[in-house]
Amino acid sequence: MKKYTIKDIAQLAGVSKGTVDRVIHNRGNVAKDVEDKVRALLTEINYQPNLIARNLKNNKIFNIGILIPDPEIDAYWAVCTDGINSALAEFSAFDVRINTFLYDPTSTADFLTRNEQLLKSEPDVILMVPLFYKEATRVLKHYQSLNIPVGTFNNQITSSSASFIGQDLYQSGRIAAKLLHSISDKGDMAIVHIDEKYKNAVHMQEKEKGFRNYFENLDNFENTILTCKVKYIETEDKLRDFINDHPNLEGMFVTNSKAFHVARLLESEHKTHIKLVGYDLLCDNVNYLNTGTIDFLIHQNPRQQAYLGLKYLIEYLVFDKPIPEKFLLPIDIINSENVTPFLRP
Amino acid sequence: MKKYTIKDIAQLAGVSKGTVDRVIHNRGNVAKDVEDKVRALLTEINYQPNLIARNLKNNKIFNIGILIPDPEIDAYWAVCTDGINSALAEFSAFDVRINTFLYDPTSTADFLTRNEQLLKSEPDVILMVPLFYKEATRVLKHYQSLNIPVGTFNNQITSSSASFIGQDLYQSGRIAAKLLHSISDKGDMAIVHIDEKYKNAVHMQEKEKGFRNYFENLDNFENTILTCKVKYIETEDKLRDFINDHPNLEGMFVTNSKAFHVARLLESEHKTHIKLVGYDLLCDNVNYLNTGTIDFLIHQNPRQQAYLGLKYLIEYLVFDKPIPEKFLLPIDIINSENVTPFLRP
DNA sequence: CGCATTACTGTGTTCGAGCACAATTTATGA
DNA sequence: TCATAAATTGTGCTCGAACACAGTAATGCG
Numbered sequence: 001m002k003k004y005t006i007k008d009i010a011q012l013a014g015v016s017k018g019t020v021d022r023v024i025h026n027r028g029n030v031a032k033d034v035e036d037k038v039r040a041l042l043t044e045i046n047y048q049p050n051l052i053a054r055n056l057k058n059n060k061i062f063n064i065g066i067l068i069p070d071p072e073i074d075a076y077w078a079v080c081t082d083g084i085n086s087a088l089a090e091f092s093a094f095d096v097r098i099n100t101f102l103y104d105p106t107s108t109a110d111f112l113t114r115n116e117q118l119l120k121s122e123p124d125v126i127l128m129v130p131l132f133y134k135e136a137t138r139v140l141k142h143y144q145s146l147n148i149p150v151g152t153f154n155n156q157i158t159s160s161s162a163s164f165i166g167q168d169l170y171q172s173g174r175i176a177a178k179l180l181h182s183i184s185d186k187g188d189m190a191i192v193h194i195d196e197k198y199k200n201a202v203h204m205q206e207k208e209k210g211f212r213n214y215f216e217n218l219d220n221f222e223n224t225i226l227t228c229k230v231k232y233i234e235t236e237d238k239l240r241d242f243i244n245d246h247p248n249l250e251g252m253f254v255t256n257s258k259a260f261h262v263a264r265l266l267e268s269e270h271k272t273h274i275k276l277v278g279y280d281l282l283c284d285n286v287n288y289l290n291t292g293t294i295d296f297l298i299h300q301n302p303r304q305q306a307y308l309g310l311k312y313l314i315e316y317l318v319f320d321k322p323i324p325e326k327f328l329l330p331i332d333i334i335n336s337e338n339v340t341p342f343l344r345p
Numbered sequence: 346m347k348k349y350t351i352k353d354i355a356q357l358a359g360v361s362k363g364t365v366d367r368v369i370h371n372r373g374n375v376a377k378d379v380e381d382k383v384r385a386l387l388t389e390i391n392y393q394p395n396l397i398a399r400n401l402k403n404n405k406i407f408n409i410g411i412l413i414p415d416p417e418i419d420a421y422w423a424v425c426t427d428g429i430n431s432a433l434a435e436f437s438a439f440d441v442r443i444n445t446f447l448y449d450p451t452s453t454a455d456f457l458t459r460n461e462q463l464l465k466s467e468p469d470v471i472l473m474v475p476l477f478y479k480e481a482t483r484v485l486k487h488y489q490s491l492n493i494p495v496g497t498f499n500n501q502i503t504s505s506s507a508s509f510i511g512q513d514l515y516q517s518g519r520i521a522a523k524l525l526h527s528i529s530d531k532g533d534m535a536i537v538h539i540d541e542k543y544k545n546a547v548h549m550q551e552k553e554k555g556f557r558n559y560f561e562n563l564d565n566f567e568n569t570i571l572t573c574k575v576k577y578i579e580t581e582d583k584l585r586d587f588i589n590d591h592p593n594l595e596g597m598f599v600t601n602s603k604a605f606h607v608a609r610l611l612e613s614e615h616k617t618h619i620k621l622v623g624y625d626l627l628c629d630n631v632n633y634l635n636t637g638t639i640d641f642l643i644h645q646n647p648r649q650q651a652y653l654g655l656k657y658l659i660e661y662l663v664f665d666k667p668i669p670e671k672f673l674l675p676i677d678i679i680n681s682e683n684v685t686p687f688l689r690p
Numbered sequence: 691c692g693c694a695t696t697a698c699t700g701t702g703t704t705c706g707a708g709c710a711c712a713a714t715t716t717a718t719g720a
Numbered sequence: 721t722c723a724t725a726a727a728t729t730g731t732g733c734t735c736g737a738a739c740a741c742a743g744t745a746a747t748g749c750g
């Protein structure tokens with residue numbers, strides 16, 4: 001299992017390393033019989049070029065444009081930075097530079113503006129969270145025409161062939177259902193969508209479908225599954241009414257990271273017997289997980305999504321590896337006892 | 346944010362790269378004022394050597410000895426190979442070679458024999474699963490005296506300072522308790538230890554402690570927590586008696602990967618109302634998870650443990666990075682809905 | 691046949707760090 | 721003062737891949 005170099009192969013084939021190099025890179029100008037001989041040798045000993053030596057020579061500077069929501073506006077995105085930094089640290093030997101553009105996750109206009117800025121920075125590749133389906137579709141098409149590879153994470157834009165890293169949202173809904181079902185098999189269930197402008201409608205619908213599908217496929221479930229849509233600004237009042245209007249409620253599933261709003265209300269209304277499942281390890285959520293008001297959190301792991309997304313792009317740039325089309329992360333179930341290690345940076 | 350090389354620094358300091366090199370490696374023979382000047386420059390621009398170029402020159406062959414239980418005897422260990430191969434693939438640019446020695450996890454004598462063979466292979470570093478406390482302590486001490494760094498995973502030998510990768514077993518027990526408690530808050534609970542020769546007594550005890558601690562700290566839990574110890578060979582009969590002797594049993598916690606034995610029995614005895622929590626994604630366990638007889642599995646992730654253990658050792662060898670003393674993996678909670686992505690290699 | 695063109699092959703340099711060794715400067719002693 | 725030792729500093733080669741360019745052989749054509 002010796003490591004073969006170009007020089008070794010040249011010696012074995014009785015030619016010079018230049019010729020071997022020409023064969024490897026299909027640069028032509030090689031006699032057919034020589035080429036066949038070298039190619040046979042290459043496959044025989046399964047030659048793998050030393051990627052490190054290759055990059056020592058080709059020390060280019062790579063620019064990566066990053067377009068993600070502003071964590072100042074939605075704390076959910078804060079941990080992405082950790083993931084990005086991890087990936088950069090892992091490839092610190094290469095000259096990879098990032099330009100990060102933060103957009104307001106409630107504003108499609110801002111998304112487009114920041115995207116313009118991103119374009120001006122002339123990135124070699126782009127990593128983005130394409131929150132808005134319509135706008136993202138257009139933007140992604142544009143990048144495709146410019147031949148700039150794009151990696152997306154968090155939510156998939158199915159109209160585009162861009163690489164995607166995230167979770168199976170349908171399955172995620174099923175997991176929530178399974179969890180609620182296992183801790184409370186009587187009473188009604190509610191699916192709660194909390195969103196400023198229903199921007200994330202598609203994800204939430206997928207989760208709802210999965211959730212409902214789980215219960216529909218049960219033999220013996222006869223209770224009702226309700227849906228409650230709340231705008232961010234009207235959250236508290238509307239939620240209070242909803243809870244009080246449905247005294248038979250035993251379980252609630254909040255389809256994004258805003259479960260702490262519901263938890264706060266359940267505590268103030270003394271309805272903590274209602275089981276609650278939500279998403280993401282925000283401080284507020286974790287606190288309610290520890291008090292027991294939230295029973296389970298599903299971890300969407302934005303940190304890991306950003307990390308992997310960036311890592312794949314860098315590996316494409318420096319090692320010429322193909323970018324995986326789609327990668328679905330495992331979905332972590334979190335309760336008060338296993339949460340701690342997931343919080344570390 | 347330019348990437349500085351030794352040459353750049355030499356130029357800035359008005360000396361040759363040889364001198365800079367001597368300063369960086371404290372090789373002496375440098376005039377004090379020159380050394381100060383160079384050192385100041387180094388810190389000022391935060392010089393980071395190009396690890397890749399460094400290793401291009403120092404292309405040594407590294408030998409890693411691996412001592413793990415034989416997956417033919419206990420299938421739990423099978424996925425370790427995947428983790429090891431992942432780590433090797435990640436560092437395929439370097440000449441890292443492994444020598445794997447498999448030992449019978451039920452035999453301390455075999456552990457010692459294989460260890461002798463391992464020693465003869467003259468490894469630079471060692472990765473091992475130190476199943477047997479007494480024997481492992483002795484072996485680890487020996488390696489320390491030989492100055493061979495060792496990484497351990499799965500279980501920690503606290504008497505040694507060897508690097509350890511694994512999970513917090515006490516917390517793992519608490520997680521099992523929390524899960525059982527959340528799906529069944531009435532009736533008695535049983536902790537089931539299934540082990541051929543009580544070899545893993547220490548881990549299982551830690552898990553039991555965590556499990557009991559969780560329930561002891563509850564305000565309103567009045568039921569009994571039983572312990573059931575079974576030898577592998579007598580499993581079925583003794584377990585059947587135990588279950589029938591305790592009609593009030595509502596939850597069972599199997600402290601290792603052998604929950605499928607209990608599940609099989611619960612099905613044949615028509616006691617599937619008893620909630621069951623166990624460990625590890627063995628085929629048998631996953632099947633019972635899907636039928637619903639096992640409610641949750643706790644994922645000890647031996648694959649990731651082996652991967653990280655090997656990765657840290659390789660990074661020590663090729664990049665001279667310090668080996669982390671202790672790394673506790675997050676503990677994954679698995680149910681029938683989120684199991685699939687965890688099974689992929 | 692001679693010269694040009696094509697077809698092919700080999701050589702040498704580069705990347706950044708490491709290190710041996712050569713070269714230079716400074717110090718020491720008779 | 722000068723040889724010699726000691727201290728300090730600079731030079732040049734290496735690793736593996738990439739590629740420019742030089743070199744060689746074969747063929748074409750007048």
